[in-house]
Structures are given as structure tokens and as C-alpha cells.
Amino acid sequence: MPKVTYIDVDGTRYDCEVASGLSVMEGAVNNGVPGILAICGGSCACSTCHAYIDDAWAERVGGPNDIEDATLDLANERKPTSRLTCQVQITDAMDGLVVHVAKND
Amino acid sequence: MRRIVIIGAGQAGLQLAESLRKGGHDGELYLIGDERWPPYQRPPLSKKYLAEDFADARLFFRPLEHYTRLNVDLRLATRATAIERAAQRVALANGESLGYDGLALTTGTRVRPLPVPGAAHPAVHYLRGLDDAQALKQRLAGARRVVVIGGGFIGLEVAATARHADCEVHVVEALDRLMARVMPPVVSDFFATLHRAHGTQLHLGAQVAAIEPAADGSVEVRLGDGSGLPADLVVAGIGVLPNQELAVAAGLACDNGIVVDEYARTSDPLIVAAGDCTVHRNLRYELPHRLESVQNAVDQAKVAAASLLGQAQPYADLPWFWSDQYEVKLQIAGLSAGHDSHVLRGEPSAAGFSVYYFRQGRLIAVDSLNRPAEHMLARRLLSGGTHVLPAQAADPAFDLKALLVAT
Numbered sequence A: 001m002p003k004v005t006y007i008d009v010d011g012t013r014y015d016c017e018v019a020s021g022l023s024v025m026e027g028a029v030n031n032g033v034p035g036i037l038a039i040c041g042g043s044c045a046c047s048t049c050h051a052y053i054d055d056a057w058a059e060r061v062g063g064p065n066d067i068e069d070a071t072l073d074l075a076n077e078r079k080p081t082s083r084l085t086c087q088v089q090i091t092d093a094m095d096g097l098v099v100h101v102a103k104n105d
Numbered sequence B: 001m002r003r004i005v006i007i008g009a010g011q012a013g014l015q016l017a018e019s020l021r022k023g024g025h026d027g028e029l030y031l032i033g034d035e036r037w038p039p040y041q042r043p044p045l046s047k048k049y050l051a052e053d054f055a056d057a058r059l060f061f062r063p064l065e066h067y068t069r070l071n072v073d074l075r076l077a078t079r080a081t082a083i084e085r086a087a088q089r090v091a092l093a094n095g096e097s098l099g100y101d102g103l104a105l106t107t108g109t110r111v112r113p114l115p116v117p118g119a120a121h122p123a124v125h126y127l128r129g130l131d132d133a134q135a136l137k138q139r140l141a142g143a144r145r146v147v148v149i150g151g152g153f154i155g156l157e158v159a160a161t162a163r164h165a166d167c168e169v170h171v172v173e174a175l176d177r178l179m180a181r182v183m184p185p186v187v188s189d190f191f192a193t194l195h196r197a198h199g200t201q202l203h204l205g206a207q208v209a210a211i212e213p214a215a216d217g218s219v220e221v222r223l224g225d226g227s228g229l230p231a232d233l234v235v236a237g238i239g240v241l242p243n244q245e246l247a248v249a250a251g252l253a254c255d256n257g258i259v260v261d262e263y264a265r266t267s268d269p270l271i272v273a274a275g276d277c278t279v280h281r282n283l284r285y286e287l288p289h290r291l292e293s294v295q296n297a298v299d300q301a302k303v304a305a306a307s308l309l310g311q312a313q314p315y316a317d318l319p320w321f322w323s324d325q326y327e328v329k330l331q332i333a334g335l336s337a338g339h340d341s342h343v344l345r346g347e348p349s350a351a352g353f354s355v356y357y358f359r360q361g362r363l364i365a366v367d368s369l370n371r372p373a374e375h376m377l378a379r380r381l382l383s384g385g386t387h388v389l390p391a392q393a394a395d396p397a398f399d400l401k402a403l404l405v406a407t
């Protein structure tokens, strides 16, 4: 299973194993990573699963599509590496991925 | 506050628990739910969960360990049976009685039962909870002919899913158009065309008179005009009733929902309520109303938590909602009730359009169809109270985003 490291707003690291096919959001929720609230359950409607893809990974993971881009406009402190984690699907190629949880409320 | 008890372990109950902990409540916290599942998402039940191979656990908002970490005493399959306000106690079905210093009611709604003869037949299903969805999914797998009673959001989502599964689908709606209570005719007509194009037969302005048993375990849905629709599966989606009985019995003010003020407080200062079960005030609107939406469950629960913590903040969040039917995503920002005019942005087609609603010249709501970016923009325009002229909204060439920057 790909390993994904989540770093929460306090800097705490969560080294997790997340099955390919799940979203980065589901991986965070299943492993109790604080700050990924995901109130719309992955429908790309709420922006409370916002995180920053680590610089080393941002290019490989890629950017948002139009829908996600618009939803990201509702998120707090958007940056170039911002993604809605419910829209990022884990693949085997993402083994070692690092994401930084944004300030979601 | 020493002990807070939350009755109803759904979306609002979970949010209340999390907001209470986040807001500094370090006393005891009970989350009491009568279902056997930990808090889970309902929206997928009529969408992905029904349509695809979708594990139950993917619906759960949080894994069970989360409740331990939060130090929340989560009681599943446990029904609260009475609130004794004078003694500040809640009675549970297992005989236990819990004292409280603060109490929250997040009991949601239940489906309105089909009020016709024969409705107790096993072919007749409803959809509110995961247990319902499991039973419905199983019956759908063996069904060829499906009759959906009620042309509202949930009924239409189920109809679309049943067509995907290649069933013959009929939708029976008592009013003369779909989603009539919340949508203008232009949107109703658009969806009627969409469902018909996918092969669903719509019976608008039609009454169901009875469900008659047929030989092989199927039924005949008898309509008011005497005609009959054979069905292996009937899904009734004719609205919901708020779970307010506990509150009524305890003498709390109720009026088609538990009545709360803009601080989510009931008529008892120690008791708050949030989510689908409430008739509430939102500072954005003049009249109290009841809403069934994820947004309301979450945002109102935050207000309720703050009130219990003595950090009262009035409820003024913008309502939003979505519904997926076939390839069309309908997204609603604001409440259009009470509008006195509306304009279209774009032509009604699957390529997408939006309806902008105005009241006394002020933009109050926007329904978007396959225009997700416009929906998100509408949420920002509405939240900030940006002034939008009907002519600007109706002109697809006018850049609405520019208004946002200007304010």
C-alpha cells in the first residue's frame, strides 16, 4: 500500500498507509488526521478537505480541474499547491506522498 | 459545564461533538444514536452507494477510534426515550438515565409513510438511512420494473440510478411538475426533459390510490385514474417528518420541527437543537424555516455548540445544497423562497445554465445546473451581500467575478 504522510497545522506528522483507489481525503479521515473535515463527503462542494501538496510532489500530483479550482476559491489561504484532497486519488506511483493540512473550519 | 449529552448521532450530532471539543469543553460528552452505525453520510445513499459497489465503511464520517480519541462516549443502537427537564436527565431505552448540564437534540427526520392501502407490502421501500439503502439496493438488484412515488430530489436521484441499472422506471408525482416546492418551472421542465430523455416515464399531477399485491411478490401501483403500474420495487420519497416527539413530550416549543432561535436554543436555556429536526432562524432570512441539508446540519451544529459553551454567535451562514441526477449536477446557493423575479444566465441545456433570484432588487439565491464554478462564485457573491443587477446576471458576457473584486 502506498505510504502517505500528512502533516497537520501544528506540525505533527502522520505516517499512513492508504490503499490505491482511495482519495487522499479518505486516507486522512480513516487515519484520524485532524483538520481534514470533509463535511460534504468528497462531493467537491465544501472545501473543508483543503491541503497543500508538498513542493516535492506538487508537479507529479498535478493541479485541480475547473470544478475543484472554483471550490478552492472558497477555501482559507489558498496557495499554488492547494488541492481538495477528496479530488486526489491515491495511486501506487504516489508512494511517499507528503501533504500539509490547511486551516479548515 | 460538566456533562453534555447529544441525542442523535448523525451529521449534526457529530459536528456538535467535534465543535464542543474544539471550543474547549473538557467535561463528559455523550453522543447517543439509535442506529447501529456510527455517524455516516446520507447524500451518497441515493447516489454512488446505490449505483455502485460501495463499501458501507466509506460512508462513515470518522473511524470508531476517532470517538475514543475525542473522548466521546458514543452509544450506538441506543434510543433516548425521554427528557426530564426538571431533573436534567435523559432516559435511554436500555434503562439507563443520564444527567446533563447541557443537552443537544440532533434527531433529524424520518420518512413520511405512504398513506395508501397496501403500502406495507415488502416491495415498498423508503430511503433515509443506511439500513434502508441496503434493503433498497438488494431489492433493486433483482428488479426490472421500478415505480418511484414522489418527484423530489431523493426520488429523482433514485429514479436515475434505477435507469442506470436498466430498469423500467416510472415516476409518479402529485403536483404538475418535478421538485415543484423548491424549483421554478424552468428548472422543473429541464429535469422532466432530462428524465424522459433517459427513458423514464413521468406521471405528473397523478395520485397513488393503492398498492395492490400481485402474484409473484410484485405489486401493481394503482393510480387515481384507475390505471395500474406493475412494479417489482416501489420507492416512496414523499417527504419527511421531523423527529420532534422527545421535545414535544418534554414541553419544548415545536412547530413542524423543534423551534430554535438564531442561537440554536430551544425554549429551555439548557437545551439546543440543530440540523434537519429544527425550525430555525437564520439572520439572513425573515421567516423561520426547516432545511434538510448538509450545510445546515454542520453550520447550525457549530452555532449550537458555541451556545452551549457560552460563546453564543448567531446563525447567519449561507445555505447551499446539491443534487446529482444523471450527468447533471444541480447546485443551490441561498434560498429562493420569497423571490419576486428571476433571470436565466445561459439557455436551459445540458451544457449548463443558472437561475438568479431577486427580491426587491436584491440577489437572494442562485440555482446552477452543470455550472459548478458559477455556483461557487454565487456562494461568494451571496455570502458577501454583493450587489448584482438582474441585467448583469442575465448577460453571459458580463463578468460577475469582477463585482466580487470591486467590493
Ligand SMILES: Cc1cc2nc3c(=O)[nH]c(=O)nc-3n(C[C@H](O)[C@H](O)[C@H](O)COP(=O)(O)OP(=O)(O)OC[C@H]3O[C@@H](n4cnc5c(N)ncnc54)[C@H](O)[C@@H]3O)c2cc1C
Binding pocket: B007, B008, B009, B010, B011, B012, B013, B032, B033, B034, B035, B041, B042, B043, B044, B045, B046, B078, B079, B080, B081, B106, B107, B108, B109, B127, B128, B129, B154, B243, B246, B274, B275, B276, B277, B291, B292, B293, B294, B295, B297, B320, B321, B322, B323, B324
Ligand atoms: C438519501 C438522501 C440523500 C441526501 N442528499 C443530500 C444532498 O445531496 N445534499 C445535501 O446537502 N443534503 C442531502 N441530504 C440531507 C442530509 O443528509 C441531511 O440534511 C443531514 O443528514 C441532516 O443531518 P442531521 O444530523 O440533522 O440528521 P440525521 O443525519 O438524520 O441524524 C439524526 C440521527 O438521530 C437519530 N435519532 C433520532 N431520534 C433519536 C433518539 N430518540 N435517540 C437516539 N437517536 C435518535 C436518527 O436515527 C439519526 O441517526 C440527503 C438525505 C438523504 C436521506
Ligand code: FES
Binding pocket: A025, A037, A038, A039, A040, A041, A042, A043, A044, A045, A046, A047, A048, A049, A071, A084, A085, A086, A087
Ligand atoms: S470533502 Fe468537501 S470538498 Fe472535499
